[in-house]
Every structure is written in structure tokens, then in C-alpha cells.
Amino acid sequence: xxxxxxxxxxxxxxxxxxxxxxxxxxxxxxxxxxxxxxxxxxxxxxxxxxxxxxxxxxxxxxxxxxxxxxxxxxxxxxxxxxxxxxxxxxxxxxxxxxxxxxxxxxxxxxxxxxxxxxxxxxxxxxxxxxxxxxxxxxxxxxxxxxx
Amino acid sequence: xxxxxxxxxxxxxxxxxxxxxxxxxxxxxxxxxxxxxxxxxxxxxxxxxxxxxxxxxxxxxxxxxxxxxxxxxxxxxxxxxxxxxxxxxxxxxxxxxxxxxxxxxxxxxxxxxxxxxxxxxxxxxxxxxxxxxxxxxxxxxxxxxxxxxxxxxxxxxxxxxxxxxxxxxxxxxxxxxxxxxxxxxxxxxxxxxxxxxxxxxxxxxxxxxxxxxxxxxxxxxxxxxxxxxxxxxxxxxxxxxxxxxxxxxxxxxxxxxxxxxxxxxxxxxxxxxxxxxxxxxxxxxxxxxxxxxxxxxxxxxxxxxxxxxxxxxxxxxxxxxxxxxxxxxxxxxxxxxxxxxxxxxxxxxxxxxxxxxxxxxxxxxxxxxxxxxxxxxxxxxxxxxxxxxxxxxxxxxxxxxxxxxxxxxxxxxxxxxxxxxxxxxxxxxxxxxxxxxxxxxxxxxxxxxxxxxxxxxxxxxxxxxxxxxxxxxxxxxxxxxxxxxxxxxxxxxxxxxxxxxxxxxxxxxxxxxxxxxxxxxxxxxxxxxxxxxxxxxxxxxxxxxxxxxxxxxxxxxxxxxxxxxxxxxxxxxxxxxxxxxxxxxxxxxxxxxx
Numbered sequence: 001x002x003x004x005x006x007x008x009x010x011x012x013x014x015x016x017x018x019x020x021x022x023x024x025x026x027x028x029x030x031x032x033x034x035x036x037x038x039x040x041x042x043x044x045x046x047x048x049x050x051x052x053x054x055x056x057x058x059x060x061x062x063x064x065x066x067x068x069x070x071x072x073x074x075x076x077x078x079x080x081x082x083x084x085x086x087x088x089x090x091x092x093x094x095x096x097x098x099x100x101x102x103x104x105x106x107x108x109x110x111x112x113x114x115x116x117x118x119x120x121x122x123x124x125x126x127x128x129x130x131x132x133x134x135x136x137x138x139x140x141x142x143x144x145x146x147x
Numbered sequence: 148x149x150x151x152x153x154x155x156x157x158x159x160x161x162x163x164x165x166x167x168x169x170x171x172x173x174x175x176x177x178x179x180x181x182x183x184x185x186x187x188x189x190x191x192x193x194x195x196x197x198x199x200x201x202x203x204x205x206x207x208x209x210x211x212x213x214x215x216x217x218x219x220x221x222x223x224x225x226x227x228x229x230x231x232x233x234x235x236x237x238x239x240x241x242x243x244x245x246x247x248x249x250x251x252x253x254x255x256x257x258x259x260x261x262x263x264x265x266x267x268x269x270x271x272x273x274x275x276x277x278x279x280x281x282x283x284x285x286x287x288x289x290x291x292x293x294x295x296x297x298x299x300x301x302x303x304x305x306x307x308x309x310x311x312x313x314x315x316x317x318x319x320x321x322x323x324x325x326x327x328x329x330x331x332x333x334x335x336x337x338x339x340x341x342x343x344x345x346x347x348x349x350x351x352x353x354x355x356x357x358x359x360x361x362x363x364x365x366x367x368x369x370x371x372x373x374x375x376x377x378x379x380x381x382x383x384x385x386x387x388x389x390x391x392x393x394x395x396x397x398x399x400x401x402x403x404x405x406x407x408x409x410x411x412x413x414x415x416x417x418x419x420x421x422x423x424x425x426x427x428x429x430x431x432x433x434x435x436x437x438x439x440x441x442x443x444x445x446x447x448x449x450x451x452x453x454x455x456x457x458x459x460x461x462x463x464x465x466x467x468x469x470x471x472x473x474x475x476x477x478x479x480x481x482x483x484x485x486x487x488x489x490x491x492x493x494x495x496x497x498x499x500x501x502x503x504x505x506x507x508x509x510x511x512x513x514x515x516x517x518x519x520x521x522x523x524x525x526x527x528x529x530x531x532x533x534x535x536x537x538x539x540x541x542x543x544x545x546x547x548x549x550x551x552x553x554x555x556x557x558x559x560x561x562x563x564x565x566x567x568x569x570x571x572x573x574x575x576x577x578x579x580x581x582x583x584x585x586x587x588x589x590x591x592x593x594x595x596x597x598x599x600x601x602x603x604x605x606x607x608x609x610x611x612x613x614x615x616x617x618x619x620x621x622x623x624x625x626x627x628x629x630x631x632x633x634x635x636x637x638x639x640x641x642x643x644x645x646x647x648x649x650x651x652x653x654x655x656x657x658x659x660x661x662x663x664x665x666x667x668x669x670x671x672x673x674x675x676x677x678x679x680x681x682x683x684x685x686x687x688x689x690x691x692x693x694x695x696x697x698x699x700x701x702x703x704x705x706x707x708x709x710x711x712x713x714x715x716x717x718x719x720x721x722x723x724x725x726x727x728x729x730x731x732x733x734x735x736x737x738x739x740x741x
Binding site for chain 2: 008019023043066131
């Protein structure tokens, strides 16, 4: 390999390394992470919103053909929402629009992400994994009210 | 390169023509399906006006034909030609025909189940969604057929090595072997998924399937699959493009390094498709993310080497100054029409590659995962450089194999440019919509793009409309291509059929083999070790973290199928607490009663 090629190779490696370090930094220092493996919660049968405190809610969400259960929840602005997600049948997707909450609902495993919404408004939940003939109807919403 | 004295036997020529023409016929349907999906998504149609059926069936067909069948058939045909021409060896025609027939039988089997509405599961067929048994069997036959093709190349290569000690393996042959080594290792994962997990479950021998394990095995295959698509086109870029441009390859050694890096880094990366999945620890996802960046490295080197090769050609053609050479390349020289297919693909791949790095970026994936951004991204890779390279090379090979002149040559040359404009528009619409939350694989036309629906999203309408315009332009370009392809075939023969390629020379080349770039074995061993190290913990996680396995489901009912087999029509349970889902079920019941 000639000099300029070795240089190009080196610079490419440095570029990718910078990207990777940024990812690790965001994960370790800023706590922005992807869902991980959780095994402790019992698989819940029905979806529900549980209020643990005025500003702390637990959402047990069931994605099923072709709806979210619960379909619509209301929480006050600024409260922490712990989302546990499971599938009642096949693969589903779960994305809270305009946020980093984006999860797969897979049968046999529970997914988890935490979310705090400060701006009041209605946030759409969209199923983004094909789940049969009614997939395009599968939508829910989170309503954030003034606290 | 080698003395190229031996031409393909008549039997091999016929096989290659079959492998190139048959999937081209299917691709007509696949491309038509693509346009229909754009129309479905924008709400312009709600049922396919010609074929009938709905969005998800068309989408399954589009993915299976365009991404799995067309690419695999092409790569096998191209591999046969490249291996026999570069090594100057005859291949075992019987074995090659066996491989071809298996692939054709498999394709017909899978296609029929899709047309019959027995496999509306998309090309990823995630369990516990279940298709007809023959859909899976068809896929297995295609894969096994392609393995046999690969195996026919090994004995002549070993013979060639014995006869030519101390000679470098021709770069094109290295590329083809790497393509199929990656394919072989990766498709073992999907073979295990189908044969060990899905088939016994579909047949009712076992009641439950571990959906996460199946999904993990799919992506262990599904990401290396994209390199299986890309690598044959890299072979064209490295060994044909520079000469076509009027120059030489900048560095032969870099080409070898790039191909060998793909053996090592193509496979321990699949979990980056599962960043948002449950049941897999975040640290293993991060490690596979790291290797995804590693596999971007050979593509970045390629960008440099090809740009340098094109600059060399441009300067030889009289280009001066820092960028003057760019204007001197043969973009519109219809005697070098293949150049148009390569250069368009390269430009598209810049955007495809950058968006791919974004997808791979761990937590940034949360913004784009499973949104329309994703099809926007991968149409600029698989439907960009990959399909353009394969279309160009199919036409080139078919003309050589039949001894015919290419018809509508000027229009053939214009096709990739028009197609690319359409593709850029379509991908912009998809990606921009995706950033706004628009989901992929969704018949948005019925709800999100339907002003009469309660779910209507006015803010997505612009994006689905731009997709329609872009897809229409792509479709138009493809119609011209198909016309030229089939016209070329029906015109009478102009010369003796003879397969030949125009191989390129290199500027920088080591005359003797570079030791560590001479043998496949160390690279394959490293790859296997990496796969075991990166995938053992992931497989462990998905097999131990689940609480339940899943019964079989059809795409048309929320109730599991009681009896195994594709025909069971289960009536969904009537009562749930959710009123809207209840309506859905009531509607389904009405339909069934009718």
C-alpha cells in the first residue's frame, strides 16, 4: 500500500473511533442507552398505568394485534414514566413520537425504557413492526397534562 | 491477469442464461410491486389494480424477489462466470445445474405460497407469525442451491493453487470467494432458524417457539446478507470500473485487504438490528455496534481507492486541477454504458453508507429504528449500487452469452441516471418522514395518509407524496431497462457467443503475493472466533431471559392457530376490554360469515 492509501486508512479508522467514543460517552456519562436484558418483573397479563407517586408512574403496556393496552394514558408534565412493554401475541413495535423511546415488543420477553415528558401535549404511540392485517390501525397515545 | 483461453461450455452458458433471465422476469413483478407500495402508502390505491391483493402481500413479494431471489441468482451466475474465466478452468456442470435447479424449484415454491396468500409475513418472517411450510422449504432450497454453486468452485481453485505456486489469486476470484464465504457462514444461521426452530413448530411437532432466538438467528444472517449483496458489486468496482473509466485500479493490495476484512467483520454485527429489542444485554449490543464500525472501514478504504482510480482515469483523459478530472470521466459515452451503472451506484452509496453509520450508532438508532428512515437508507444501498451493478452486469453478461448486440444502448445508458434521481427523491421522502415518526412496513394509506381516518397525519402527507413521485421515476427507468433487456434477447445473434470480462490493471501492485493477503484460512478462522465470542452471550441471553414460548399466529387473526398448518381459519375471541380492537374483531367475524 502506498503512503496516501495508508493515510486514508488511518484517517478512516480515527473517524470511526471518534464516532464510537461519542457513543460510549453518551452511554456512560449521559446515561442515554438502549434497552437491556431485564428478567425481574413478572409477566403481567393486562396493561395498566400505576401511580407510585405524584410524579412517578409505571406503565405496564401490552402490545397485541392490533391495539395497545392501555390505548391512552394521561400523566402530568415532568413526571417520570417507567415503561414495561410486553407482547400479547407476535412481534410489535412501540415508538413514542418525538422521543428516544423506541422499543420492540417481543413475545416471551419484557422490554423496558424510562421517559420523562416536560412539554404538555399529545404524544402518538405508533406500532412500527408489521403485525398482520390490522397493523396500520395500531396506535395509542400519551397525553401529558399541565402539572 | 491470467491467460483466458477456455470459454464456458454450452451447457454452462445455458445455465447462466437461465439464472440471469428467470429472476429478471420475476424482478418485473418485484419492481411493479415497489411502485404499488408507494401508491398504497400515499393512499392513492387500496387494492392492487392488476394483481389484486393488498399491501402486505405485495411487500412480501417485493422483498423476497428483489432482495433475496434476484440478488442470489445473479451472484451465483456472476460467480460461475468470474471463477471459470479468472482461473481458466471448467466447472463441474452437473453440480452447477443441480444448484441451479434447486434454486429455481425453491423460488417457484416460495413465490407460489406468496401469491396464494399463504405467506404474508414479509421477507423477515419473524415468528410467531407463521407462513405456509413450503414458503420456508422454498427459501431453504434457494440457500442450499447457492451453497452447492459455491462448492463447485473450490476444487478448481485448489487445483489452480497447486498449478500456480507463488502466484496471486486474481482479485476478482478473491472477491467472489469472499462473497460466498460470508454468505455460507451467515446462511448457516438462517438455516438453523428455519430447520431447527421454525419447521418443527409449523408442522406441529413442537408447540412453542422462542421468538427472540429466531429473530436473533435471522439477524445473524440478515446483516451479513447485505454484504453478500454488496460484494459482487465491489468485485465489479475493483476489477472492471477503473478500466472502463479509462484508467487503472489505484491499488490491488488495498482491494485484497478490503475483501479479507469483510470475511472477518461482516458477521459479528447482526445485533445492531436489535438495539431496541428486549432480552439482550446492552453491553453485547454495544460490542456488536463496535464491529459494525469496523466493517465500515473497508467501505471507507474503498471510497478512497475508487476515487483515486477515477482521478487517475480522469487525469489520463486530460483532466487538470484539483477537481478537473471529475468532468473528464465517460458519463455519457454509450460505448461504455456500463460506467453509468457503476458511477451512479457509487454516488448513491455515499448517502447509503452515511445513513448506515447513523443506524449503527447505538442510542442514535432510537430515533430511526423501524421508521420509514430505514427503507430510505437501504434503498440507497441495495436498491442503489447493488441493483444498478447487477442490472448492468446482467445485461452485459446476457449479451456476451448469446452473442447479441445490446438494443436501445443510449437509453440503457440513461437508465441509471434517471433511476438515481427517482431514488434520491424517494429516499428523501422516506427518511424525512421517518425522522418525523412515520413507520416503515405500514399501509399508511388506510390510516395515517387517509384524511377520512381518525389517525390521519397531515404532516406526513408531503413525504408519502414525494415517495410516489420518486418511485414513479424509478419505475419509468426500469421499464426502459426491461424493454432493452428483453429486446436484446429476442433480436438475432450478431456474433459467436463467448463470455469475457475486461479486467483492469493496477497502479500499485506487489508482484508477488503479500503473505498475509494470500490465504483465506487465517481470515476465516478469525471470523469464526469473533462470531463465537460476540454471539455466544447474545444467544445465551435470548435463550435464558424469556418467560414463555409462542404458539403459531396467522397475520389475519389475533387468536393463535389451534391446528398446525396454513389453512386453519380461527375465529378470534369476541371479547376484550379494548373497544377498538373489539370492532376490528367484529368486522373480521362479519367478513368470515359473508
